[in-house]
Amino acid sequence: MENIIKVENLTKIYKIPKKQNMWRSMFWPKYEKLVAVNNINFAINRGESVALLGPNGAGKTTTLKMLTGLMLPTEGSIDILGYTPFDRNFEFLHKIALVMGNKNGLSWDLSANQSFALLKTIYELSDDRIKHSVNSLAEILDVTNCLDRPIRKLSLGQRLKMELIAAIIHNPDILFLDEPTIGLDVVAKKNIRDFLKKLNTKNESTIILTSHDMDDIENVSDRVIIINYGKIIFDDSIEKLLSNYRDKKYITFIFKEPVREAELKDFGKIIDKKTLLCKFEIPAKEQTKLITKITEKFNVDDIDITHVPLDEIMTDMYKSGNT
Amino acid sequence: MLSEFNKAIQLRFNLLRECTFFSFREATAYAGNNYGNMLSTFFYMTTYLVFIGAIFNKIKTVAGYNYGEILLLTLVTQVCFYIVWSFTISNTDLLARNVKSGNLDLWITRPVPLLWFVTFQKININSLLMDAIPATTPLVILVINNFKEPILFVNLLSGIAVMIMGIVISHCFQFILNLSCFWTGENQNMRNLAFELGFFGDAIPFEGYSPNFRKIGMLFIPSMINSALATSVILGKNSNPITLPVIFVLMIIFMWLNIKIWNLALKHYSSASS
Numbered sequence: 001m002e003n004i005i006k007v008e009n010l011t012k013i014y015k016i017p018k019k020q021n022m023w024r025s026m027f028w029p030k031y032e033k034l035v036a037v038n039n040i041n042f043a044i045n046r047g048e049s050v051a052l053l054g055p056n057g058a059g060k061t062t063t064l065k066m067l068t069g070l071m072l073p074t075e076g077s078i079d080i081l082g083y084t085p086f087d088r089n090f091e092f093l094h095k096i097a098l099v100m101g102n103k104n105g106l107s108w109d110l111s112a113n114q115s116f117a118l119l120k121t122i123y124e125l126s127d128d129r130i131k132h133s134v135n136s137l138a139e140i141l142d143v144t145n146c147l148d149r150p151i152r153k154l155s156l157g158q159r160l161k162m163e164l165i166a167a168i169i170h171n172p173d174i175l176f177l178d179e180p181t182i183g184l185d186v187v188a189k190k191n192i193r194d195f196l197k198k199l200n201t202k203n204e205s206t207i208i209l210t211s212h213d214m215d216d217i218e219n220v221s222d223r224v225i226i227i228n229y230g231k232i233i234f235d236d237s238i239e240k241l242l243s244n245y246r247d248k249k250y251i252t253f254i255f256k257e258p259v260r261e262a263e264l265k266d267f268g269k270i271i272d273k274k275t276l277l278c279k280f281e282i283p284a285k286e287q288t289k290l291i292t293k294i295t296e297k298f299n300v301d302d303i304d305i306t307h308v309p310l311d312e313i314m315t316d317m318y319k320s321g322n323t
Numbered sequence: 324m325l326s327e328f329n330k331a332i333q334l335r336f337n338l339l340r341e342c343t344f345f346s347f348r349e350a351t352a353y354a355g356n357n358y359g360n361m362l363s364t365f366f367y368m369t370t371y372l373v374f375i376g377a378i379f380n381k382i383k384t385v386a387g388y389n390y391g392e393i394l395l396l397t398l399v400t401q402v403c404f405y406i407v408w409s410f411t412i413s414n415t416d417l418l419a420r421n422v423k424s425g426n427l428d429l430w431i432t433r434p435v436p437l438l439w440f441v442t443f444q445k446i447n448i449n450s451l452l453m454d455a456i457p458a459t460t461p462l463v464i465l466v467i468n469n470f471k472e473p474i475l476f477v478n479l480l481s482g483i484a485v486m487i488m489g490i491v492i493s494h495c496f497q498f499i500l501n502l503s504c505f506w507t508g509e510n511q512n513m514r515n516l517a518f519e520l521g522f523f524g525d526a527i528p529f530e531g532y533s534p535n536f537r538k539i540g541m542l543f544i545p546s547m548i549n550s551a552l553a554t555s556v557i558l559g560k561n562s563n564p565i566t567l568p569v570i571f572v573l574m575i576i577f578m579w580l581n582i583k584i585w586n587l588a589l590k591h592y593s594s595a596s597s
């Protein structure tokens with residue numbers, strides 16, 4: 001596999017002004033150093049879909065900004081397709097795209113098609129190519145009828161889809177996404193995730209994604225890089241991450257008639273209880289035993305067994321600094 | 324090498340053209356709003372002309388300028404103001420907004436000559452058409468009717484050259500002060516200061532300043548060059564042969580500073596958090 005992104009000893013240190021009285025901070029400001037990214041190393045292959053995860057302030061967005069050339073690293077090097085991002089080489093910029101869920105690149109007052117005309121000039125695309133690109137992307141994302149409406153008249157989901165089309169209109173090799181589904185409803189989120197997955201598998205686009213929505217990660221990414229306090233604490237496949245928590249299962253029982261919590265508490269650790277529902281957290285090896293006991297004693301309508309959700313794994317890892 | 328250069332020029336030209344169309348479409352999205360501005364600039368200009376007329380009813384000259392010459396100065400000032408307003412102010416405001424919101428990220432990651440793009444991203448041609456032409460039409464008529472002295476062609480050309488170079492200096496001056504947004508995030512007050520300095524004393528003839536102030540004032544009061552000095556040159560009141568080369572050198576220095584501070588600002592850009 002070809003490494004298209006190589007990051008070596010990457011460090012970013014911010015200078016933060018120290019709190020002093022007004023005159024001192026005006027004339028003799030003092031700064032303290034905040035290490036946002038601390039000497040990290042990783043490589044990404046062509047066609048991989050990688051999630052950068054971490055709690056707020058962990059350094060994932062700073063890493064993404066350095067990868068896209070928005071910020072200059074304090075130390076270390078980044079090589080993407082043979083280019084250094086901060087140099088803003090046009091050939092490099094033709095091969096990447098950045099989508100930020102909470103930022104708007106399209107003009108609020110114009111239609112998406114009118115904004116795309118400017119992108120046509122920027123990416124030096126022919127009329128036919130941009131028409132084909134926009135139409136096919138709009139069709140997949142189901143926004144064909146919104147292309148000529150002013151952006152301000154579109155829903156949040158439709159706007160984000162237009163931003164996505166604007167970002168990948170030139171068919172980039174690498175797509176950087178920062179919180180791409182933030183604020184969207186479940187249907188719009190699913191649409192965007194399916195689209196990104198298709199883009200990754202069909203076009204072999206490399207995707208680097210940051211999100212706090214674990215469903216984004218599970219549905220779009222194959223590999224996870226977890227950053228905490230500026231350091232990488234995990235870098236492997238999602239399967240490997242889940243397998244670390246394989247010995248724990250969640251079993252949900254749906255009963256045909258109401259069951260009191262007092263009747264269930266001796267069977268295991270209850271993590272959710274509603275009138276007709278009870279969710280247990282148990283060691284994986286005890287799942288058969290629990291199912292047998294519960295079904296013998298109560299009238300069960302349905303059973304659902306799941307692994308520990310990714311967001312709980314993340315919470316656990318962030319708290320413990322697990323590797 | 325030459326083809327690369329041609330390609331770069333072509334890209335800049337195409338961007339300029341597309342940004343002009345784009346800005347025009349944006350401006351006309353709210354067509355009704357434009358009439359308000361047109362009326363306000365028209366009334367401002369009319370009031371100002373009445374004020375000048377009232378002054379020259381009582382006195383013959385101001386700093387050696389008669390009524391016709393003051394009207395010409397006003398015309399030059401207005402042309403400079405509208406050009407700077409349509410190109411510079413629109414873009415410095417937009418850049419500051421984009422830096423603060425982090426939307427600049429989406430342009431930094433696109434293959435555009437960034438300094439060129441942020442300089443011409445918003446070309447307010449609509450403002451030129453809707454605000455400048457109706458407001459300056461009475462002024463042009465007054466200049467034609469009241470300006471009697473002959474103007475030498477060479478002075479006219481030199482004056483226009485000074486005006487154009489002065490506009491470039493004024494743009495760089497405002498743009499450089501606006502780059503403070505990369506360090507401070509919010510810089511509305513700095514932009515206000517740049518605006519005030521940019522148009523400070525634009526109704527004062529060049530000869531109205533003391534000789535010493537004329538020399539240093541040109542470094543931080545751009546309107547002294549693009550309006551006052553340009554008019555003085557057109558009228559033949561300033562025939563110093565060194566004027567044009569000095570202004571040219573000053574323009575090059577401001578352009579060089581513009582590029583250097585822009586590169587520094589980009590290195591300092593941390594982008595708003597997501």
